[in-house]
Amino acid sequence: xxxxxxxxxxxxxxxxxxxxxxxxxxxxxxxxxxxxxxxxxxxxxxxxxxxxxxxxxxxxxxxxxxxxxxxxxxxxxxxxxxxxxxxxxxxxxxxxxxxxxxxxxxxxxxxxxxxxxxxxxxxxxxxxxxxxxxxxxxxxxxxxxxxxxxxxxxxxxxxxxxxxxxxxxxxxxxxxxxxxxxxxxxxxxxxxxxxxxxxxxxxxxxxxxxxxxxxxxxxxxxxxxxxxxxxxxxxxxxxxxxxxxxxxxxxxxxxxxxxxxxxx
Amino acid sequence: xxxxxxxxxxxxxxxxxxxxxxxxxxxxxxxxxxxxxxxxxxxxxxxxxxxx
Amino acid sequence: xxxxxxxxxxxxxxxxxxxxxxxxxxxxxxxxxxxxxxxxxxxxxxxxxxxxxxxxxxxxxxxxxxxxxxxxxxxxxxxxxxxxxxxxxxxxxxxxxxxxxxxxxxxxxxxxxxxxxxxxxxxxxxxxxxxxxxxxxxxxxxxxxxxxxxxxxxxxxxxxxxxxxxxxxxxxxxxxxxxxxxxxxxxxxxxxxxxxxxxxxxxxxxxxxxxxxxxxxxxxxxxxxx
Amino acid sequence: xxxxxxxxxxxxxxxxxxxxxxxxxxxxxxxxxxxxxxxxxxxxxxxxxxxxxxxxxxxxxxxxxxxxxxxxxxxxxxxxxxxxxxxxxxxxxxxxxxxxxxxxxxxxxxxxxxxxxxxxxxxxxxxxxxxxxxxxxxxxxxxxxxxxxxxxxxxxxxxxxxxxxxxxxxxxxxxxxxxxxxxxxxxxxxxxxxxxxxxxxxxxxxxxxxxxxxxxxxxxxxxxxxxxxxxxxxxxxxxxxxxxxxxxxxxxxxxxxxxxxxxxxxxxxxxxxxxxxxxxxxxxxxxxxxxxxxxxxxxxxxxxxxxxxxxxxxxxxxxxxxxxxxxxxxxxxxxxxxxxxxxxxxxxxxxxxxxxxxxxxxxxxxxxxxxxxxxxxxxxxxxxxxxxxxxxxxxxxxxxxxxxxxxxxxxx
Numbered sequence: 034x035x036x037x038x039x040x041x042x043x044x045x046x047x048x049x050x051x052x053x054x055x056x057x058x059x060x061x062x063x064x065x066x067x068x069x070x071x072x073x074x075x076x077x078x079x080x081x082x083x084x085x086x087x088x089x090x091x092x093x094x095x096x097x098x099x100x101x102x103x104x105x106x107x108x109x110x111x112x113x114x115x116x117x118x119x120x121x122x123x124x125x126x127x128x129x130x131x132x133x134x135x136x137x138x139x140x141x142x143x144x145x146x147x148x149x150x151x152x153x154x155x156x157x158x159x160x161x162x163x164x165x166x167x168x169x170x171x172x173x174x175x176x177x178x179x180x181x182x183x184x185x186x187x188x189x190x191x192x193x194x195x196x197x198x199x200x201x202x203x204x205x206x207x208x209x210x211x212x213x214x215x216x217x218x219x220x221x222x223x224x225x226x227x228x229x230x231x232x233x234x235x236x237x238x239x240x241x242x243x244x245x246x247x248x249x250x251x252x253x254x255x256x257x258x259x260x261x262x263x264x265x266x267x268x269x270x271x272x273x274x275x276x277x278x279x280x281x282x283x284x285x286x287x288x289x290x291x292x293x294x295x296x297x
Numbered sequence: 298x299x300x301x302x303x304x305x306x307x308x309x310x311x312x313x314x315x316x317x318x319x320x321x322x323x324x325x326x327x328x329x330x331x332x333x334x335x336x337x338x339x340x341x342x343x344x345x346x347x348x349x
Numbered sequence: 350x351x352x353x354x355x356x357x358x359x360x361x362x363x364x365x366x367x368x369x370x371x372x373x374x375x376x377x378x379x380x381x382x383x384x385x386x387x388x389x390x391x392x393x394x395x396x397x398x399x400x401x402x403x404x405x406x407x408x409x410x411x412x413x414x415x416x417x418x419x420x421x422x423x424x425x426x427x428x429x430x431x432x433x434x435x436x437x438x439x440x441x442x443x444x445x446x447x448x449x450x451x452x453x454x455x456x457x458x459x460x461x462x463x464x465x466x467x468x469x470x471x472x473x474x475x476x477x478x479x480x481x482x483x484x485x486x487x488x489x490x491x492x493x494x495x496x497x498x499x500x501x502x503x504x505x506x507x508x509x510x511x512x513x514x515x516x517x518x519x520x521x522x523x524x525x526x527x528x529x530x531x532x533x534x535x536x537x538x539x540x541x542x543x544x545x546x547x548x549x550x551x552x553x554x555x556x557x558x559x560x561x562x563x564x565x566x567x568x569x570x571x572x573x574x575x
Numbered sequence: 576x577x578x579x580x581x582x583x584x585x586x587x588x589x590x591x592x593x594x595x596x597x598x599x600x601x602x603x604x605x606x607x608x609x610x611x612x613x614x615x616x617x618x619x620x621x622x623x624x625x626x627x628x629x630x631x632x633x634x635x636x637x638x639x640x641x642x643x644x645x646x647x648x649x650x651x652x653x654x655x656x657x658x659x660x661x662x663x664x665x666x667x668x669x670x671x672x673x674x675x676x677x678x679x680x681x682x683x684x685x686x687x688x689x690x691x692x693x694x695x696x697x698x699x700x701x702x703x704x705x706x707x708x709x710x711x712x713x714x715x716x717x718x719x720x721x722x723x724x725x726x727x728x729x730x731x732x733x734x735x736x737x738x739x740x741x742x743x744x745x746x747x748x749x750x751x752x753x754x755x756x757x758x759x760x761x762x763x764x765x766x767x768x769x770x771x772x773x774x775x776x777x778x779x780x781x782x783x784x785x786x787x788x789x790x791x792x793x794x795x796x797x798x799x800x801x802x803x804x805x806x807x808x809x810x811x812x813x814x815x816x817x818x819x820x821x822x823x824x825x826x827x828x829x830x831x832x833x834x835x836x837x838x839x840x841x842x843x844x845x846x847x848x849x850x851x852x853x854x855x856x857x858x859x860x861x862x863x864x865x866x867x868x869x870x871x872x873x874x875x876x877x878x879x880x881x882x883x884x885x886x887x888x889x890x891x892x893x894x895x896x897x898x899x900x901x902x903x904x905x906x907x908x909x910x911x912x913x914x915x916x917x918x919x920x921x922x923x924x925x926x927x928x929x930x931x932x933x934x935x936x937x938x939x940x941x942x943x944x945x946x947x948x949x950x951x952x953x954x955x956x957x958x959x960x961x962x963x964x965x966x967x968x969x970x971x972x973x974x975x976x977x978x979x980x981x982x983x984x985x986x987x
Contacts, residue, residue, distance in 0.1 A: 151689020193689025
């Protein structure tokens, strides 16, 4: 019997080079546009607005001239584990209605909006704040023409459900369909990348299959500068960061010894 | 969820969890049904009503 | 003891046969009438109310168009009109351009039915797309790749869509008034039972086939949802 | 006016007086109803919950009332399974309080989820690895059990009792109460526990996360223990409040004292385990996740004082008070101890919900705070008002306290 993934499992992941990131926010915009993220007439309530890709700012807490800043673009980390050895991320193991799952074949954590009942337990369980709740009905300002830019490949969300980064899963399906039409089963490295990776003007974001040693991401994560946010929690995220700066690598986790929180 | 649902997995967790749930439901439901049947029997004099 | 003839009988009481002596004959008749009435409402009136009926713009005969094909249910015959685009996406119901390939030619063998006249005058001459109503339109949250099933899975069209390559008339289009989905998704039978693979198009049917064919991994949520 | 409905041989206030008493509660209930309609129609944007405070006031209320409602299952267990006869005089009240707490909490949860119409997905598409599924399963089953336990009390109403069939049915229900109480104990045990488990399994949140046994983190067992330690105290408070309002003695002292004693011992056991748990958390779990104990309390209003209040003021002190016969026999001290106990448990739930969410886990993230909107308060208070209404109605029309007639003989 022919299996779709007879070549071994895929494990899609992302590497973000923080030394290249300028904090411009293009990834956030590209992501929102690609994934039909609903907006608000007034977006100032940041605790309730939606941004699958969020750029966090941190600094080293020092005065000029030693002051340095770093930007952490934070998509969904697509964790592998819950932190206690359970082979599903925290959000997946707590979901009541199986609305979110870890796809073992792609490593992508799915979120099914029509299944979500909106209990928000996953939101409470996620340490990365990567999950967003639709506090309002979906809104796309008609007079501004925004509704004409909606993508038919991503279904818009209704009020009262959680949404989050899907690693642009529809792009994977698009690439697969193309491959099938060509009579191929495997897709090439450049055929599937996320919208943020494609849009980043500094090319700080690399996307690919972490299981495939030929893919650039699999090589980048071997770097001594590679790290993940909150690695100590043992959630095994698939989003890696690169930085040659010691303090940046250090503030990505909660160091038990001296550490001062940032401003901003 | 019932075992013929495609999301159902035949593993220990599912059997224990749903087993306990359905057992608890059955016990409670059975109790009420027994009480109802006893009532019907007593009302129609099929069985003698115990003195309370 | 209560005098049953004077008491209004209730369905709750009537539900217990042992309580028969509590209820008058009229009460039993009322219960029976109510029961039959409820069944009739649930199985006949409710489905009729639930689904609206709309005619297609004009009749289309699959049989006429597939007359030259050896097997009207063959995938290749279907693919002539219900084709794939270069990027692997599926055309679905063909657009006017496809019809034009044959019908623009005045020498082409055309019939003389009213439906054809409607098509030629109202749509072809006006270069207006035919507003066909799709019998298999899935909800917005569903992703379906025809390429994966037809090209890679080598599944026949009729497995899901039923054999209609030899049909002469288009069935009435019926739509669920609440959900807005065509009746083919839930299936014609209100009970939700099915005998053929193409009787229903629900998530369970997709999952059932994936499991049968040994592709359990395709029951992962994101394979069919977007 | 309604004298034919009142239990025999007891004194009740006039109907007009009763209506007057009910009016404010009905008004609060209506206010809550308005808020509920707003939340259901316009959505949860009516609240001040946010992507940070995914759980908020309602969940605190929910967990609070459910912990306090544990008096029902535990008293039922003691009465029907262990066989403590003296508790028969208070079990009706405990069951009604439990019913109020659980039905109120369920109603609140229905508003709290973003898509209430999809609520049945919890049962039909259940993810058995989720503690919240365990909670939902047990809460609904147990609500069923409570209804079965409540029905015979309702059937004892003077008018209803005159109907022969209902009278027999009520008695038959009474006969199976042992089995019902036992299954209720089982369900409520898992339900209280999995509420604790819900927070203990949030391994991404070092503030709440705990190790545990099999699938249940230690909070599972701590929540069960704290619920059965505080539930009876809440039953005592409600009874004492009823006695105060009706100016009557309703429950013999031995029942109250037994509950208080059991409560005290359970609370002290809970305190020992809770302190051990806190120490393990401070010295093992938090450092493993990269936190020092004081990191959790660096910002915001939720300081170390909460730990002190929970463990000492509302924990050890009431435990000692309830364990000492001299102190708990003094009515004022008894009520004080019960109040402290219940406060401690609510504080515990508050810490696990609000403080857990307020503390950022990512080091470059900020502490955020939250204040509920009137809609949230309204629904919370509506549950309390609902409780007062149901309990008042029950007291007026049902023989809730079997010893009431004996303790308050009507002259002449």
